[in-house]
Amino acid sequence: MTQAMSDASALQVLRPPRVLEQLSDQIGELAPAALNKLKEHHRVWYESVPPNDVTTYARDAWERSVLFLDILRRRGNQHEEMLKHGVSSVLIYDSELVMRGDELPRPVNYSLLRVIPPEGTEIDDRKRPVVVIDPRAGQGPGIGGFKNISEIGDAFKAGHPVYFAGFTALPVPGQQIEDVARAFATFIEKVAALHPDALGKPFMFGNCQAGWHAMIAACMRPDVVGPMVIAGAPLSYWAGVHGKNVMRYLGGWYGGSWLDRMVSDMGNGLFDAAWLVGNFDNLNPANTLWTKQYTVWANPEREADRYLNFESWWGDFVVLRGEEMQWMVDNLFIGNKLSTGQIITSDGIRLDLREVKSPIICFCSHGDNITPPQQALDWILDNYQSVDEIRQCGQRIFYTIDAKAGHLAIFVGTSVAAKDHAEFINNMELIDTMPPGLYEIVISDGAAGGYDLSVEERGLDDIRALGCNSLEDEREFAAAARISELNNALYQTFLQPWIKMVSGPQVARAVLDLNPLRLGYSAFSDKNPMMRTIAPLAAAVQAERTAASANNPFFALQQQVSQRMVEALDLFRDLRDEHVERSFHAVYGSPLVQAACGISQADGPPRPRPGLSPSILAAAEADKVRLKGRVAEGSIVDAVARMLVYIGKAQRRIDKGTFESLRKLLRAEQDVSPSAFKTALREQWAILAVDEHAAIEALPALLPAGSESRRACVDLLQACVAAAGKLNADAQRRLDRLLKMLEVAS
Incomplete structure (x- = not known):
């Protein structure tokens, strides 16, 4: 059986898919006999060794390992099934x-x-x-x-x-x-x-x-x-x-975007977005290489569904056009x-x-x-x-x-x-x-x-x-962008014609299949003949599963080993990130490199702030003139909105409870539609921003003395302020000023 599995591993690459399928079926036929023999050895060993913390933990760890391999097998099969259908949405709704x-x-x-x-x-x-x-x-x-x-x-x-x-x-x-x-x-x-x-x-x-x-x-x-x-x-x-x-340094660290262009050319015009997922994985190697898998291995029964459910999205890779990337x-x-x-x-x-x-x-x-x-x-x-x-x-x-x-x-x-x-x-x-x-x-x-x-x-x-970035940081990133342009030109001139000449559908297929992330799924699927024995073995283990007690001291040791592994990988990540950042600053912060890229230390920011076109400035000025003309105009709702904004600017905040109270109050008192309510608040806020002094001084003229509109406006203002809750000192002063201006006692 061992020889057959070894041969199958070699033939997976050398033989055509039909022969590989036949060989996998033969292995599947041999699996039950081998499995029974393995189970017998397992039973004899377990019954001959007195049950203690070592043996119970060893059996539990063995069983968890088999179940974990089966979860990886199911994950790989899930991935292969998704490939057959192009892409699968994980949307749970119809x-x-x-x-x-x-x-x-x-x-x-x-x-x-x-x-x-x-x-x-x-x-x-x-x-x-x-x-x-x-x-x-x-x-x-x-x-x-x-x-x-x-x-x-x-x-x-x-x-x-x-x-x-x-x-x-x-x-x-x-x-x-x-x-x-x-x-x-x-x-x-x-x-x-x-x-x-x-x-x-x-x-x-x-x-x-x-x-x-x-x-x-x-x-x-x-x-x-x-x-x-x-x-x-x-x-x-x-x-x-x-x-x-550190991810923001990688473009400069790899010399620009020429690598992405080369991968697209090798993919016959398509870029495998699994490379982007790989970049995300590399940010946290402790989770990618250890914690994510360890959590499932430590408790396969509890974690299997969650893990497979997430992997149905995480492993569902798509491709981009090279031009998009x-x-x-x-x-x-x-x-x-x-x-x-x-x-x-x-x-x-x-x-x-x-x-x-x-x-x-x-x-x-x-x-x-x-x-x-x-x-x-x-x-x-x-x-x-x-x-x-x-x-x-x-x-x-x-x-x-x-x-x-x-x-x-x-x-x-x-x-x-x-x-x-x-x-x-x-x-x-x-x-x-x-x-x-x-x-x-x-x-x-x-x-x-x-x-x-x-x-x-x-x-x-x-x-x-x-x-935020300093001016020196901006110059370094600008230098990286210039180097990227240069390397792209060199690649297009000297290397791209050769890459395109040898690339084609077969090469593109190989580039996809041999992507490390994609390979990590297919290697544990049933495409690998050696994984055919895992499913029946996992079923047998599940039928006779004997979990060790949670009090077993080896679980504490297991957790300590896991923690040390995480710490080691975190240390590797920190050292790697520090090296990437230091080398980026050393190279692109060099005055010689920046001078070669045409970036002068005496100039201002390498990326000028976007300017406003004359038409935009003219439109803004015209709107300002319009708003000034609206200072002495408006209805009761406009007047209340202006006063509320004036008071609210001192509060510097509005919460959802206050907003709902004001909206309901205005709709009930003045039958204001939601759109009119929002328009009035925004318009009056803009008027106050243009000329706050004139806008407030115009309120008595907007609401003539002794008129019903003034009385109604003040009543509505006081009701809104009451709904808004306690005011701070500045807001209270503003309210008192408005009431005094309108000749109403606070």
Whole structure:
């Protein structure tokens, strides 16, 4: 049997698949006899040795090892089954096709699906539809609806219609990044058309890579997008702090993007996105090489389903077109051009993040080693010098930072998703009501097991306090980008013609199959003849399973060995990361290298801040003139909104309870529609920003003395203030000033 297994291992490569299949069947026929013999030896050994801590632990460890191998076998078979079907969505909800991306004028491999709510779920079509876009950064679609506690699950719980943008494993020939962004904009427009009575434009979730895709779509079509949650999405790729975020150095460390181009050429024009997953795995070798597997081996019965369920997504690899990957690396990962408006589409549209006027909610975490807070937020520093400039551009930017959640936890069904995503969805009208500015969304534990959400004003110094690049750092990354351009030119001139000459479908297939991550799945599947004996052996072990007592002292020793292994791998990671960072700074920080790249120490920032066109400045000035003309105009609702904003600016925050109280009060007293309520608040906030003194001094003229409108306005103001709760000292002074101005006692 041993000789047969050895021969099978060699023939797996040398013989055609039909012969290999016959050999595997022969091994399968021999397996029962060998298994019975093994079981007999096992029984005799176990009965001949007195049961003690050593023998019971040894038997338990043996049985767990067999069960663990069987789990790996099932994982490999699961992976092979997914390969047969192209790509498998892990979305747990039923869905129906709404629009095919491959039928668009510029076809893509995405489709728009309507997610069918579970039985018993009540959907209110007047609420904004929610659109979830999953990342195509290595794995297949569905992670946004992987569990009941997820973005899709939270949207259903709140009664919203839900749509999902999924994709297939293979891209459409000729597909480009900007084509995908256009498809997203078309999908959003279609969803809005399907819900004409909704309170506003669709609310969008863009996870990881899909986050910057969604932002590009919003730059192209700012008229169609509604509020956006950009979860774990890097928008400023050079950003970070020293001693962390080593992934941002890898582009320069490998000499630029020529390696990605070579892999695409070897793949006959396709780039295997499993390489991207490998980069993520390498960030935490302790988890990848040890903890992830050890946890399953230590308790296979409890962990098997969870492990296989997650691996159904993690091992579902997709491919990208070489042009897509090259665009991402050159313009984003190494070039970092998106955050400063340096990218122009094929039809002449400049991708300017300042053009997005709908609320942008950046959701990030200090525990995210793929998209740290700096990469998620420093695009704000790249574009603006002050919050006043944000307001002048009419942009509304929000952010929330989790203390420790990892990258996947930001958008996978976890306790983080149960809290943050649900609060974003439940309070999207509050978020959409806020006027232009920079805000932090603070979510804290509330009464009765719920959560309290408040929106608090922030400044650019709050973003800088998280850590940002120095001018020297910017020059180093700019030098890495120049070196990348040079190496790409050298590769295209001298090496690419030879690579393309020898590449073809067979080579491309081999490049895919021999990818280390893909090989790790197939080697433990039933494609490997030696794994054919594992299934019956595991069944026998399961039938006679005898777990050792939890008090067995060898379990404590086992845990100590595991902990030492984790510490050793963490030490390796730290030393490796330190070496990568030091070498990056040593090479690209060299004045000689920077001079050779044309980067002068005497010049300013290597990436100039994006400027505003004359038309944008003229439009801003025209809007300022319009707002000044509105100072002495308005209804009771406008007057109350102006006074509330004036008082609220002293509070510097608004919570969801106050917002709901004010909205209900105004609707009850003045029959104000939700859209009119939001418009009034934003308009009056803008008027106060243009000329606060004139706006407040105009209130007595806006509300003539002795008129019913003044009395009604003051009553409504006092009722709103009472609903808002206790005021701080500055806000109370502002309230007293208003009441005195309107000749009403406090």
